[in-house]
Amino acid sequence: MKQSILGVGLFSFLVSLSMLSYSVQAETVFVTLEKDNALAVVDPIEGKLIKIVDIGLRPRGITLSPDNKYLYVATSDEDTVKIIDTETFAEVGQLPSGEDPETFALNPAGDRLYVSNEDDNLVTVIDVANKKVIAQVKVGVEPEGIVVSPDNRWVISATETTNMIHWIDTKTNTIVENTLVDPRPRAASFVSDNTQLWVTSEIAGTLMILDVNSKQIIKKIRLDIPGVSTDKIQPVGVVIDKERRWGYVAIGPANRVAVINAQTLEVEKFLLVGQRVWNLAFSPDQKRLYTTNGKSNDISIIDLESHKVTKSVGVGRFPWGIVSKP
Numbered sequence: 517m518k519q520s521i522l523g524v525g526l527f528s529f530l531v532s533l534s535m536l537s538y539s540v541q542a543e544t545v546f547v548t549l550e551k552d553n554a555l556a557v558v559d560p561i562e563g564k565l566i567k568i569v570d571i572g573l574r575p576r577g578i579t580l581s582p583d584n585k586y587l588y589v590a591t592s593d594e595d596t597v598k599i600i601d602t603e604t605f606a607e608v609g610q611l612p613s614g615e616d617p618e619t620f621a622l623n624p625a626g627d628r629l630y631v632s633n634e635d636d637n638l639v640t641v642i643d644v645a646n647k648k649v650i651a652q653v654k655v656g657v658e659p660e661g662i663v664v665s666p667d668n669r670w671v672i673s674a675t676e677t678t679n680m681i682h683w684i685d686t687k688t689n690t691i692v693e694n695t696l697v698d699p700r701p702r703a704a705s706f707v708s709d710n711t712q713l714w715v716t717s718e719i720a721g722t723l724m725i726l727d728v729n730s731k732q733i734i735k736k737i738r739l740d741i742p743g744v745s746t747d748k749i750q751p752v753g754v755v756i757d758k759e760r761r762w763g764y765v766a767i768g769p770a771n772r773v774a775v776i777n778a779q780t781l782e783v784e785k786f787l788l789v790g791q792r793v794w795n796l797a798f799s800p801d802q803k804r805l806y807t808t809n810g811k812s813n814d815i816s817i818i819d820l821e822s823h824k825v826t827k828s829v830g831v832g833r834f835p836w837g838i839v840s841k842p
Contacts, residue, residue, distance in 0.1 A: 543799060544602070545806055545840045546587060547815060548575035551833035555589065555605070560804065560817055560840070563827040569605045572598055577619045578837035582626040587839070590617040590631070597631065597642075602841060612649050614640040621662045621671065623686070630671050630684075632659040639673050639682075641689055651689040655682045661703040667710045670728070674701035674715060681715060683731060693731050698722050702752045703795075707760050707778070716751035716765060723751060723765055723774070725781055735781050744770050753795040757802050762820070764805055766793040773807060773816075775823055787825055789816035794835075800842040808835040 547556040548571070555571040558564070572591030579588050580602070587600040590613065597617055599609040613620070614633040621630045622644075629642040633652075639659060641651040656678025663672050664686070671684040674697075681695040681704065698717030705714050706728075713726040725735040739749055750768035756778055757763075763776040771793060772786040790809025793816070797806050805818040809828075815835060817827045 543840060543842055545797070545815070545838065546578060546602075547808060547831050547835045548578050548589060548837040549832040549834060550574055550576055550810075550836045553591075554832060555587075555600070556831035556835065557605075558815065558829055558831065560799065560806065560829075563817060563829055565829055565831055568832060571600070572596075576836045577617065578839050579620070579622050580839050580841055581622070582624070584841045588620070588622065588629065589837075590620060592616050592618055597629065609647060611642050611644065611647055612640075613642070614638060614649070614652070619660055619662050621664045623664045624666060624668050628664075628686070630662055630664065630673075632662045632673065634658050634660055637675070639671065639684065653682075653684055653689055653691065655684075655691070656680045656694075661701060661715070663704045663706060663713075665706045665710050665728075666708055669710070670706075672704045672706075672713060674704050676700045676702065676718075681713070681726070681731075695726060695731050695733070697724055697726075697733065698736070703754050705754045705756055705763075707756050708758045709760070714754050714756060714763060716754050718750045718752060718768070721746060721749035721751060723754065723763075723776065737776065737781060737783060739765065739767055739774050739783065741767070741770055741772055741786050744772070753793075753807075755796045755798060755805075757798065757820075764796055766796050766807060768792055768794065769811075771809075773805070773818065785823065787818060787823065789818070789825055790814050790828055795838055797838040797840050799840050806838050806840060808838045810834050810836065 545558040555569045557566045573593035577590035597611040597613040613631045631640040639653040656675030658676040661674035673682040683693045699719035715724045723737040748769040753766035765774040775784045791811035807816045814828045
């Protein structure tokens with residue numbers, strides 16, 4: 517009898533341990549598919565496409581609410597940002613984004629969404645809870661890249677034709693300074709301690725490091741790749757890890773991700789991924805990096821300990837935006 521009880525207890529312990537192991541590793545990646553009008557749902561641990569969900573016309577920008585319960589997805593041809601339940605994939609609301617939303621940024625508290633309206637040269641500020649526009653900020657020509665600083669002090673709008681970074685004060689929703697940068701700035705990202713802003717230039721093929729206090733460029737990194745013609749070196753997405761050890765830049769039709777030492781600000785290596793790599797996202801534990809490859813219709817999974825591409829997963833036509841939740 518005692519052996520039976522011990523056996524049951526051991527079995528229960530092993531099952532609990534197995535479930536704990538699964539819960540620790542569980543993760544879901546969401547990818548917008550611009551040409552399929554859909555959302556791809558991927559299990560990155562298994563490296564498998566789980567399902568495709570119809571989402572709306574021309575989905576591009578995507579982000580998660582701070583509590584991971586909702587996805588915000590810009591359906592550009594419907595002129596709205598949709599709110600999607602991350603468990604049921606049901607649409608639970610919409611935000612008034614202005615015309616042709618493409619990229620947007622959510623503040624750390626999750627109560628303000630800042631949308632780039634490229635055709636109207638505006639940044640639209642949305643009160644998320646009340647689903648209302650509370651301000652529109654006039655910026656330069658063709659705003660696209662947009663990011664909020666971790667301390668919620670700044671919203672950065674990169675305007676592709678004006679070649680400027682606009683520093684928008686989150687308290688007043690006004691521009692307090694402009695920085696001239698290399699041609700066609702595409703994306704921007706702050707380091708975790710708010711001291712630097714990294715900006716990519718699609719035309720110049722550069723990564724620019726800006727000092728946040730002076731709002732000036734302190735270093736330019738040319739992303740020259742041996743054996744790749746300069747016309748294919750078109751940097752777009754950029755991310756930096758929380759520990760500020762490494763930064764990563766998606767280089768478009770060069771089909772590479774640049775690995776940047778975030779301390780020395782030097783290129784360490786280039787990783788070959790899928791075709792026309794556009795955007796990047798970390799796993800929640802920052803042990804992996806995911807890329808959207810628009811022409812090869814897949815995502816690449818990069819192990820960040822070894823800095824090696826471990827797998828590609830087919831997801832659908834023209835993957836654009838990507839985000840991951842635990």
